[in-house]
Amino acid sequence: MVIADLVAAIESPDARPRDFASLPVPESYQGAVLFKDEQHMFDGLAVSDRDPAKALHISDVPAPEPGPGEALIAVMASSVNYNTVWSALYSPVPTFAFLERYARTGGSAERHDLPYHVIGSDLSGVVLRTGPGVRRWQPGDRVVAHCLSVELEDAAGHDDTMLDPEQRIWGFETNFGGLAQLALVKTNQLMPKAAHLTWEEAAAPGLVNSTAYRQLVSRNGAGMKVGDNVLIWGAGGGLGSYATQYALAGGAIPICVVSSEQKAAICREMGVEAVIDRSVEGYRFWRDEHTQDPREWKRFGGRIRDLTGGEDVDIVFEHPGRETFGASVYVARRGGTIVTCASTSGYRHEFDNRYLWMHLKRIIGSHFANYREAWEANRLIIKGLIHPTLSRSYRLAEIGRAVHDVHRNQHHGKVGVLCLAPEEGLGVTDPELRSAHEPAINRFRLG
Template identity: 50%
Template sequence: MNVDALGQAVVDGAGPEELARHEVPADYYASYIHQDDVDMFRGVADKDVRKSLRLGRVPMPELAPDEVLVAVMAAAVNFNTVWSAIFEPLPTFQFLKHLARRGKWESRHDQPHQVVGSDAAGVVVAMGDGVRGGWKLGDHVVVSPSYADDQDPLVQDDSIKAGTLAWGFETNFGSFGHYCVVRSSMLMRKPAHLSWEEAAANPLCAGTAYRMLVSDHGARMKQGDVVLLWGATGGLGAYGVQFVKNGGGIPVGVVSSPAKEQLARDLGCDVVINREELGMAGYDGLDPGRTMEIGRRLGKIIRSQVGQDPDIVYDYVGQKTFGVSVFVAKAAGTVVTCGSSTGYQHQFDNRYLWMRVKRIIGSHGANMREQLDCNRLIERGRIAPTLSAVYPLAEVPEAVRLVQTNTHTGKVGVLCLAPSEGLGITDPVLRERIGEDRLTLFRRAT
C-alpha cells in the first residue's frame, strides 16, 4: 500500500504552497467493488462482504469545476456499504449508470469499479476552477454524504426532496481510499478537537439523526418528549440518544445485550430495555399477534418508568420492529424511520395508526443546512463521536463484516492515509474541557 508523493506530503503536514507543487497521481489505492462480482452471492446463505470488497489501485478521475479532491485521512463504515458489497437490494452499479445519464461530468461515475464509503475526514489537496466558498488547499474538512443536484429547483427548498444521492453508495469515488472526490458544496470544517478517525465517524449518522429528530423535516422533538430508540447503541441510535438528551427529551433505549445496557445508560438513556425482556429473540416482525404482545409488554415497561407512551419512536431497524413501533407510539404520536436493516417489508396493524391519529415520517439523510447545524453542535462538544473500533484501510473488508454481522457498537472507523490513531487534533484545549471520558466512551466500552 505505497503512498504517493502528494499523500505523503499530507501525512507530513505540508502547507498549501507545498501541496500545490505536487501533482495529483494518476491512480490511487482504495477499497472497491467490481461489476464482475454482482452474481457471486446468488444462492449463497452467508453473503460475506469480505469476498466482494476488493483492494487495489483505481484510476484517478478528472475533477469537475465544482469538485474538490480530498486526501482521506480517515473514513467510517455505514450499513450502505454492506448493501453495496452484497449487491442487494440491487447492484449499486445501476445507480452509477443512472447518474451517468445526467451529462459529461456525471458520466465519469459509470465505471466497472465503485469506490464505496460515505464518511470521510481529510485534507483538501486539489480544487476545480469553479470552487467557491473560501476553501483552500490544506483545509481540514469532513464530508457531508449528501450529493445534491444544485440545478434542480427543488434544492432551493430541501435538497432531500430533490432526490439527493448518497455519496459513495449511489455515486462513485467514495471514502475508502487514499483520496475521494466530492462537490465543494459537501464540505464542512473538521471539528478541531477531534482526531481524524473521530471526525470521520460523525457526518452520515449524526446528520441523519438530526433530521429525523430535530429538523422541521423530521419529528420536531420538543423538550420533555419521550423518545423510544431502537438500537440505542448502534451508529444511528447512539447519535439519536444524544440529540434527545441534548434537546431536553427523555431517551428510552432498546438494546440487545447486557454490555450495551450499561453503554446506553452512560450515553444518557433515562430508561434502558433489553430486547430479550420483550420476547423478541428470533422474531421476524410478521406475526400480528406476537407484535401486539411485544408492544403491550414494551408499553407497560415504558409507562412504569416515565409515566406515558412514547411521543416519538425512532426506528431504523425495519421489518422486525416497525409493527411494534406503530403500536407503541402514543395517540397522535410519531414514528420516524430512515432505514430497514432487517427488511423492507413492514407489517403493522393500521387501526393503531389511523384511529389513534399517529404519523409515520420517512427521513433520508440530511440536507446541507441540517448537516451544518449538526456539525456546529459537534464542534462545540455538545454531540460526541460514537467511534468504537478502528481498522487500517487494508482491512476494510473486516471492518464492513463487523457491521454486516451487527457485532459492533456505534461506528467503526478506518484509517486511510493517517498512519495511526489520535492525529489531527488542533484544539487540545477544547478537547480537555469536553473530557476524554465523554469523547472516548465507545472505545472504552468495547
C-alpha cells in the same frame, strides 16, 4: 513516494496551502472497491448468508480530476455505514445500477459508470485540488464531507435539497467514495473538521450524525421538543447513539432499546435512565416469517410505561424496519410520531393500521439531511456538544472484516477505517478543547 509525501505534508505543522497546491497528484490510489463482473456472486443466497468480505477488494484505481464545483480530497480516515454493508452484499440491488442511472444523466456524471465502484460515504481529510469555480475551499483545508450529492437543476430541490429528483448518496449511488486514499466530492459536501478530534473520530459522525439531526431535531423530521418521550431503537449502534445524544441535549427523555448489557451500560453512562435490553427481555415481535405477535407489542408497551411513569412515547426513532415497525406504530402515543429511515432488517413494513388512523399517529419518512442540516449537526460536533461514538478502527486493508462486524452486529457505535492516516490519534489541533471532553469522546471505545 507521492502518497508518502502527501501524508508527510498533512502531518507537518509547518505546511501551508501553497505546499499542497504544489504537491503532485498521484496517478492512482488504493480504494475499497466492488467489481461489476462480480455483482451476481451472491445470487440465490439469502442476505443473512452473504459474506461482505468476499465482495470487497483493495485495488489501485486511476485518480479522477475534479470538475467544476468539485474537490479531490486526501482521505485520512473514513467509517463504515450500513450502506457500506448493503453495497458489499449487493442488496437490495447491486450499486452498479445506481452508477449506470447516474451516468445516463450525461456530462461529468458519465465518469461514474466504471467496471468498479469505490464505496464509502464518510471521510475526514485535506483538500488536495479544487475544480474550476470553487472559491470557498482551497488546498490544505482540513475537512469532513457529508454524503449528499445533489444537482439542484430542478426547482424541487431549492426548498429542501433532499427533495431534488437528482439527489444521491455519495459513495453509494455515486462513485469515488470515501473508503479510499483519495475521494472526489462536490464542494457543497465539505464542512470544517473539528479541531479537537483525531482523523478517525472526525470521520465517524458525518452520515449518522446528520441523519439523526434531521430525523429528530429538524422541522423536516420529528421536530423534537423539551420533555418528549423518545423511543430509540438500536441506541448503542451507529445511528441510535447520535439520536440518544440529541434527545439528551434537547431536554427530551430517551427510552433506549439495546441488544446487550454492554450497550445498556454505555447508554447509562451517557445519562440515560430508561433502558430496555432486548437480549434480557426477549421480545419476539414475529411468531414466524409471516405473522406478527400483537401480545408482544403490548408487553413492550407495558414495559415502556413502567419506565416512563405510565406515559407512552411521543416519538419513535425507527430504523430497524420490518422487525420492529409493527411494535413502533403500536407503542407511539395518540397523536404521536414514528419517524423512519434505513430499514436495516427489511424494507417491507407491516403494521396494524387501526393503531395509526384511529389514534391519529403520523409516519414521517426521513432520508439523510440537506446541507444546512448537515452543517448544523457538524457545528455541534465542532463545539463539543455532540461527540463521536467510535468504538474501534481498522486499516483500509482490513475493510472486509470491518464491514463483516457491522453486518453481524458485532460492534457498537461507529467503526472507523484508517485510509492515509498511518496510525490512530493523529490530526488533533485543539488539545485544550479535547481535554475538556475526553471521557465523552472515548465513551464507546473498546479495550
